[in-house]
Amino acid sequence: MTTSPSASTSRRSLLAAALAAPVAAVAVPLATAAPAAAEVVDGCQTVVDWTTITPAAGITPDAAAPLQARVIRLAGTEFLQLRGTLTCNLTADATLGTLPATIVPPKLTRGVVPRNNSLGINAIRVEANTARALKVYGPQTSNPVTWIQLDSFSSVLR
DSSP states (O other): OOGGGGGGOOOOHHHHHHHHHHHHHHHSSSSSOOOTTTTTTTEEEEEEEEEEEOOOTTOBBTTTTTEEEEEEEEEEEEEEEEEEEEEEESSSSSEEOOOOOTTTSSEEEEEEEEEEETTEEEEEEEOTTTTOEEEEOOOOBBOOOEEOTTOOOOOEEE
């Protein structure tokens, strides 16, 4: 059986082409309304660089992987990204910390991140709200959360 070229095109290559198209069409970086000091690398611009998240009581950031947040712009869309690892003992929904004053989400934004594997559950929902609170949803007394790793959090802001 022979497949046509379009049938073998991956979703990843289509997305890459779609993101590259606006740059190629106008031949300038996408982030024309960005701060003058911001550098655009491969179409991605850092709007707010990595900044420390203030942890809530009972949340202990890993010294080697502190809790941080940043905002990037890619193809005209801004994303909130988080990184870091924390230890805790959560048995109910809780606040993990507060985003820096330079990052104020215009709407509720959420993502799913890894947590300790307990009873077959190894991921948990994390949300950032308009009050800059970083919250976690899902811990239970029968299934406590003892660590959370935020590096995979990337969510659309605007």
